[in-house]
Amino acid sequence: MRGQGRVFRPIIDGKQIQVWHLDYGIRGRRYRESSHTTSKRDAMNQLRERIGNRKDGKIVGQPDKVTLAELKAGLEKHYSHEDNASWKRAAQAFIHLEKFFDPDCKAIAITKAMVSEYQHSRLAAGAARNTIRYEVGVLSAAFGVAVELDKLTVKPAFKQIEGGAVRTGFFEPGEFAALVLELPSDLAGLVRFLYMTGWRRGEGAGLQWAQVDWNDEAFPGQHYEPVPGPNACIRISGAQTKGGDSRTFPFAPALSDLLLARWRVRDGLRVFHRHGKAIGDFRKAWAKACTTAGLGGKLVHDLRRTAARDFRRAGVSEGVIMQLCGWSTRDMFDRYNITNADDRKRGVMSRFGGSEGQSNGKVSADLQEVS
Incomplete structure (x- = not known):
């Protein structure tokens, strides 16, 4: 199968084993797995089947053993490892998924047709379209984690139903949650920060630990983890802002959780980084995540508009919103049309x-x- 893969017998401890292994690539990703057979002909047949199934987006591996409950547990561990604070919302999605599929349902039984039935069932029950999209996104993410853990070898591509009306320029909570699920982990933290603070992309990407005031008097020992005090805040100087004005942003529980999560994976001076290096242009990753989440056309800058709108809805005065998010003039603030x-x-x-x-x-x- 020249150009499409090969079968081979690995050499272990200087000896060639009898069991044939598969080696092939699909869409730029390399896969290697055991055929569990000593017959080269059977291994070649498996190779052809694997390549065909992967191209068609069918589940392969051991889907007859992996259950929905295991998919859920794997995703929960992934959220915990990534310090993702939105597991509570994802767990609510699983309440509906498990009610329909059953926790002991095998992964192989969760087909595109069954997911389509689930979507129609939820619509009939009165669930909002964006809520259903989020729930299917959570299910898809659980399959993705199972693939990363080698429990499955392909992530099925479930078709999403058409979403509700997308509100140009703003993110609703369900839309934002669906977006975060599709973002790479190194971008998700930065995007959540921009959503919470309303800061500009460059201000968030350039944030350094020296600008985070934990208001913590504990002695920083070897295993030190800060405990945010009542006056904890982020401070940036005028030289680092577009308007030239210094800015202070107090902690809130969600922001505190996010920064502590970033502290645990710190690698250098920057709060948000990609393997220790600055996060540069991420328009392609953003566009891909938005499209997958059914939010095509959304802009990173819409996070800033959303923060301003949500602050206003919470009863925060416009003057304070301008100070928190960094608008230096009322004219610029009014241009955002946050109502x-x-x-x-x-x-x-x-x-x-x-x-x-x-x-x-x-x-x-x-x-x-x-x-």
Whole structure:
């Protein structure tokens, strides 16, 4: 099978073993595995089958032994290893997945057709489309971890249902969670930081540990891990910001968890890095993750808009938002247009004492009195 793979008998401890092994490549990735047979003909047949299955996106390996419960456990360990704080949300997705498939369901039974049935079942139950997309994304991520751990040898490509209306310029919580699942681990931390703080990409990518004030008086010993104090914050000087103004951003629980996770994998001066080196342009990785998550067209800068909008919805004054996120002038802040139709509707209902689900009769009556 010239150019498509080979079968061979490895030499171990100076002796050639009798069992044939497979060696082949698909889409730039190399695979090696035992055929578990001493027959070269049987090994060649396995090789042809493996290559065909991988190209078709079919599960190969030992899918008859791996269960959904094992896929879940593997993903949970992966989240723990990566210090990913969003496992709680992923675990909620598994509640619905296990209810439909059963925890003891074999990986081989989780076919594209079955996933399609799951999607229609969830739609019939009233689940939002973006929620269903997230749940299938979690399932896909669990298969991906199983492949990394050599429990399976291919990750099936499940087709996602069409999402709900994508809100240009902003991320909803479910959309952002789906995006993070598709990002490489070395980018996920930086993107989560930008989502939390609303800072510019360069400000986040350039953040160094010297700018993180833990407000921790503990003596830094050999196994030191900081414990954030009540006044913990991030400080950057005016020389490092676009507007030339220094900035302080206090810790919140989610930000604290993220920075502690980065501390545990630190490698040099930078908080966010790729094997110790600065993270440069990541537009290709971003575009790929957005497309896979069904969020094509989203921009990194939309994280900044989203942070400003969410701060505003939380009741933070616009002046404080400008200080936290780094807008030096009101004119620049206003250009971001951080309100949308839902915000304006909430504003009107709040002004006239109603709620979004109520009739607008009282609003009309109030308006008529002053006309």
